[in-house]
Amino acid sequence: MTATHIPAGFERQSRRSPLTDPWEPIYSKQTPDAIILGLRLATPHTNARGFVHGGLIAALADKAMGHSCGHKMRGAYSLVTVSMSIDFISSGQIGQWLTVETDVIKTGSTICFAQCVVRADDAVIARANATFRVVTKKE
DSSP states (O other): OOTTOOOTTOEEOSOOOTTTGGGOOOEEEEOSSOEEEEEEOOGGGBOTTSBBOHHHHHHHHHHHHHHHHHHHTTTOEEEEEEEEEEEEOSOOBTTOEEEEEEEEEEEOSSEEEEEEEEEETTEEEEEEEEEEEEEEOOO
């Protein structure tokens, strides 16, 4: 796999935000149950030691889990993060393909629970779980 290769099924994400704009291009892949985020790791994604920054991992985990809960709820609601826990297991390196794969545990009328695994190529480098408050979308 070359450093610029994007795996099959991934397209440029459509839900951008000011926080993640400097990290573009970020990709997403929709499944029936979740939104998987993908990113080719590059220098802007690293810390002073040259490997992927924990803040990037945490932000993308939060984004993937929230979007996956919203996807599972058919886009009818907005979600706000109430709490998130993350374990950093290993590190990612420039050139690796980073994915954030979510499992929505439970959706409800007021709360949604999700967990995710973050991989650099095929190696698990982090895991996270989060609770989201379900909010009625503003028109």
